[in-house]
Amino acid sequence: MSKNILVTGGAGYIGSHTVLQLLLGGYKVIKMVGIVGISLIIDKLLLVQRGNTLIIKQSYWVVRFDAVIHFAGLKAVGESVEKPLLYYDNNVIGTITLLEVMAAHGCKNLVFSSSATVYGWPKEVPCTEESPLSAVNPYGRTKLFIEEICRDVHHSDPEWKIILLRYFNPVGAHPSGHIGEDPRGIPNNLMPFVQQVAVGRRPALTVFGNDYATKDGTGVRDYIHVVDLADGHIAALRKLSDPKIELAFNPTSYAIIGCEVYNLGTGKGTSVLEMVAAFERASGKKIPLVMAGRRAGDAEIVYASTKKAECELDWRARYGIEEMCRDQWNWASKNPYGYGSPESNGVMK
Numbered sequence: 001m002s003k004n005i006l007v008t009g010g011a012g013y014i015g016s017h018t019v020l021q022l023l024l025g026g027y028k029v030i031k032m033v034g035i036v037g038i039s040l041i042i043d044k045l046l047l048v049q050r051g052n053t054l055i056i057k058q059s060y061w062v063v064r065f066d067a068v069i070h071f072a073g074l075k076a077v078g079e080s081v082e083k084p085l086l087y088y089d090n091n092v093i094g095t096i097t098l099l100e101v102m103a104a105h106g107c108k109n110l111v112f113s114s115s116a117t118v119y120g121w122p123k124e125v126p127c128t129e130e131s132p133l134s135a136v137n138p139y140g141r142t143k144l145f146i147e148e149i150c151r152d153v154h155h156s157d158p159e160w161k162i163i164l165l166r167y168f169n170p171v172g173a174h175p176s177g178h179i180g181e182d183p184r185g186i187p188n189n190l191m192p193f194v195q196q197v198a199v200g201r202r203p204a205l206t207v208f209g210n211d212y213a214t215k216d217g218t219g220v221r222d223y224i225h226v227v228d229l230a231d232g233h234i235a236a237l238r239k240l241s242d243p244k245i246e247l248a249f250n251p252t253s254y255a256i257i258g259c260e261v262y263n264l265g266t267g268k269g270t271s272v273l274e275m276v277a278a279f280e281r282a283s284g285k286k287i288p289l290v291m292a293g294r295r296a297g298d299a300e301i302v303y304a305s306t307k308k309a310e311c312e313l314d315w316r317a318r319y320g321i322e323e324m325c326r327d328q329w330n331w332a333s334k335n336p337y338g339y340g341s342p343e344s345n346g347v348m349k
Helices: 013-024 077-082 084-104 138-156 190-198 226-241 272-283 307-312 321-334
Strands: 004-008 028-032 039-042 045-050 053-058 067-070 109-115 161-167 169-171 205-208 223-225 259-264 289-292
Touching: 004 013, 013 028, 013 226, 067 084, 067 226, 077 084, 077 138, 084 109, 084 138, 109 138, 109 226, 138 161, 138 259, 161 226, 169 190, 169 226, 190 205, 190 272, 190 321, 205 272, 223 226, 223 321, 226 259, 226 307, 259 307, 272 321
Parallel strands: 004 028, 004 067, 067 109, 109 161, 161 259, 169 223, 205 289
Antiparallel strands: 039 045, 045 053
């Protein structure tokens, strides 16, 4: 029988790709778009959150979940600086509510969507799971606080099995071109901005900082294909269900899961200009650039050590930046206005 997986934030960029990979892998998935204002249906109870209050209603739909993958949350760094209480309420309080409901109904297997932002501005790279943690904005702190909450929950009740996945920089789209990233408003990340320039929605890409101590002066990040990232969640679920699963990359090693953290990246750093050049090759489009000063809070070089995930999750990234850009362009060229229309997105004249 297929395992039942509850996915919060399953309509988002990473969530939707993970839901698809789960379905292809034979899992049964119930998808929720967020935490606030949605329903959790577990073991004959319908629990509806209104603000921070849970209203319990009888339900005839009985679903027992084997595990939860928790994506739901706000994620814009700039907005988190402007509205910290909104982020703490939605991300932290929302997660506490989810953990309480899970505990009440005996579902104690969780995969949590954390972030490399918990490393702040790392003094040494690659970042390992043991690197110092120092989130430098409210968004990053919500991820760090939730990680600590998860550790405390496990310490209080060893029946909990929790995997914290620290993402680096997800990019790309499903190879079909039917789903991809479609941020609302001004994109917060590099590649959605690049693709909007390529399809004519924006005149140029602004590059923040070209005087870093890197090969071309631009910042370096660890970009990971969103499908690789989605597959990392399936590897985490396998580990939760069978902690002694045979490991292809290191068959003599396994880890018993309590509350474990893993980096998901490629282990390679790529500069902004290298990524732009790869996208130009994939799309055949020239991306006009506007050079600007460094953006406050941006780190110079951040990339992952992925050895722990390779050894203990039997997972590693399969795709490089060429495939990331190929699939991103496939999505963008088929859906130049994302899931909307020229009218809903605004066409630049």
